[in-house]
Every structure is written in structure tokens, then in C-alpha cells.
Amino acid sequence: MNLWDKERWNNRFRSISTKMIVSYSILLIVPLSTLGYFAYVKSSTSMEADMRTHSSKVLGQTAFLMDEYFAHIENSIQFVSVNQNVIETLKTSKGTPIIQII
Structure with missing residues (x-):
């Protein structure tokens, strides 16, 4: 018997259990993939906003410290x-x- 026999594979995909497994797999994979995509987009947007906020705070603090340093000099x-x-x-x-003076 050949493993790649068309009739054997057609009969296997006609069974109700195979159809149910394939359909439930699709029903699970599509929403989970969509949820994963939107979670990724949301978290990356949030991280980007946090990074911008933190960067601007660091720049402000650095500018303040440099002003203090030069004022001291x-x-x-x-x-x-x-x-x-x-x-x-x-x-x-x-x-x-x-x-020589020093």
C-alpha cells in the first residue's frame, strides 16, 4: 500500500473526526493569532510612548545638570x-x- 494513495487520503479527510479537528483548529488559531497581533501592536505602542516620556525626562535632567555645572564654573x-x-x-x-607662582 502506498502512503500517498489519493483514495486513502480522500477517505481520511471525509471522516467527521478529521473535519472536526481541522475546523476546531481553524476556530482556535484564527482568533488566537488575531489576539496575539493586537496585543503585540498595543504593547509596542505603549512601550514606544513610555520610551519617549522617559527620554524627554532624561534629556531635561541632563540639561538641568549641565546648566548647574556651567553655572558653578x-x-x-x-x-x-x-x-x-x-x-x-x-x-x-x-x-x-x-x-612658578603655584
């Missing part, structure tokens, strides 16, 4: 520029290199 430069000790040291050491 500016204050330090202003402090050094008005400090009388620094000004007097620079006036008296016109001909000597700065490295």
Missing part, C-alpha cells in the same frame, strides 16, 4: 577674577611664568 571664574589675592599675585609676577 562661571561662579568659580568670577570668584577668581575678583579675588584680591589672585589679582595681586598676577600683578607682582608679570615676568614669571604662572607655573
Whole structure:
């Protein structure tokens, strides 16, 4: 007997049990696939929105910290520029290199 005999396969697919298994499989696979697709789309959209929110918060915090850092540097430069000790040291050491002063 040949496994690929057409009559044998036709008889097998004519049985009610095979038809029920195929139909129930289709009835299960189609809704589950649809549900899986929509769950994927919803979760990826949600993750994208969360990522955008988090990224904007991180960028805002980074900008704030950089502003604070540069404000600190500016204050330090202003402090050094008005400090009388620094000004007097620079006036008296016109001909000597700065490295020798320190």
C-alpha cells in the first residue's frame, strides 16, 4: 500500500473526526493569532510612548545638570577674577611664568 494513495487520503479527510479537528483548529488559531497581533501592536505602542516620556525626562535632567555645572564654573571664574589675592599675585609676577607662582 502506498502512503500517498489519493483514495486513502480522500477517505481520511471525509471522516467527521478529521473535519472536526481541522475546523476546531481553524476556530482556535484564527482568533488566537488575531489576539496575539493586537496585543503585540498595543504593547509596542505603549512601550514606544513610555520610551519617549522617559527620554524627554532624561534629556531635561541632563540639561538641568549641565546648566548647574556651567553655572558653578562661571561662579568659580568670577570668584577668581575678583579675588584680591589672585589679582595681586598676577600683578607682582608679570615676568614669571604662572607655573612658578603655584
